[in-house]
Amino acid sequence: MSQNDSLKQELLDTDDEYRRLFEEHQNYERRLETLHQKSFFSQEDEQEEKRIKLQKLRLKDRMQSILRNHQEAGVSANTV
Numbered sequence: 299m300s301q302n303d304s305l306k307q308e309l310l311d312t313d314d315e316y317r318r319l320f321e322e323h324q325n326y327e328r329r330l331e332t333l334h335q336k337s338f339f340s341q342e343d344e345q346e347e348k349r350i351k352l353q354k355l356r357l358k359d360r361m362q363s364i365l366r367n368h369q370e371a372g373v374s375a376n377t378v
Contacts, residue, residue, distance in 0.1 A: 302365075305365060305368060305369065305372075306365065309364065309365065309368065313364065313368075315364065316361060316364050316365075319357050319360055319361050319364075320361065322357055323354055323357040323358060323361070326350050326353055326354045326357070327354065329350055330347065330350050330351070330354075333346060333347055333350070
């Protein structure tokens with residue numbers, strides 16, 4: 299397991315916001331999968347797909363920000 303994966307797991311175990319964002323991201327992923335299983339993809343489905351992808355990206359950006367902050371805090375703590 300990489301250091302990055304290790305930190306992500308630690309955040310899932312200890313950081314409520316990170317865990318909530320991760321779970322929300324997973325829910326959007328499942329919604330996308332369900333949407334893609336439709337035999338007919340309507341215009342509304344396309345709009346929903348775009349909305350879901352934007353939400354997932356927003357969540358991922360916030361998760362990356364939390365991860366980066368914890369990495370920087372770890373580096374700062376290790377160099378002091």
